[in-house]
């Protein structure tokens with residue numbers, strides 16, 4: 421293994437072959453998702469399929485662009501961190517994984533022109549250093565309007581410039597936009613006694629795309645990114661039900677090195693709020709507060 425690694429780092433000196441920290445482990449990813457990700461049959465299948473096709477293509481025509489949508493606490497950040505973990509040595513801490521959060525990186529709408537310039541040169545610089553880079557944009561519905569315009573040229577197929585291959589990058593965008601529309605479809609499926617796993621992407625995608633196009637707060641608004649079909653996958657995250665929250669509690673217990681305990685699971689479920697009012701079906705904040713609340717019941 422040491423020899424193989426040395427060879428890889430040697431080849432990294434000749435720009436073209438450089439794969440940096442990129443060490444995709446699909447078996448690990450699929451296994452982790454199968455074991456730990458609750459209630460997201462579409463997200464699981466879509467993300468794995470898109471990634472595999474992209475990574476196995478030695479000369480992709482465009483970067484991989486995924487847009488994750490759904491209610492709060494349904495696993496969007498969680499899946500993104502798993503992707504980083506199974507694609508890059510060091511995961512989210514790899515120098516080739518870049519995470520942008522509006523409140524941290526773009527807090528002042530009046531500085532938009534500077535943000536645009538900085539973001540563009542940041543992406544160019546990092547893709548020149550390593551064409552296999554991951555750019556993660558959180559809370560897309562809280563970005564200063566107009567910022568994403570600078571990204572558009574990077575997301576298409578046109579950029580192979582001065583030895584920098586812009587087509588090997590991975591972009592992931594996260595937002596709650598479309599969440600209500602997704603919830604509505606899942607609720608209707610439940611009311612008509614359809615199996616949740618039967619819900620197909622085709623039933624959700626148009627409503628999500630519409631929600632993005634209609635939302636002036638969303639970074640893609642009037643950016644042309646959706647209209648020009650630069651998104652390779654719109655990935656829906658479904659609202660989590662009681663048994664999914666249970667799954668999250670069991671994950672958390674295992675994470676803490678504790679045995680599964682029924683009274684803990686029960687207490688956690690009792691302190692979770694559900695909606696809509698009548699059906700009490702979906703957890704109000706998914707599994708978001710599981711980790712912080714569990715300490716009260718141990």
Ligand SMILES: Nc1ncnc2c1ncn2[C@@H]1O[C@H](COP(=O)(O)OP(=O)(O)OP(=O)(O)O)[C@@H](O)[C@H]1O
Pocket residue numbers: 456457458459460490491492493494495496497498499595596657660667668671706707708709710711
């Ligand atoms: N579907 C899921 N399966 C297993 N665990 C989950 C799932 N969804 C959320 N969790 C747990 O809850 C935590 C919080 O979820 P996460 O941050 O991924 O939500 P999110 O969809 O990104 O929410 P937000 O839109 O508020 O950012 C995760 O770190 C994970 O531990």
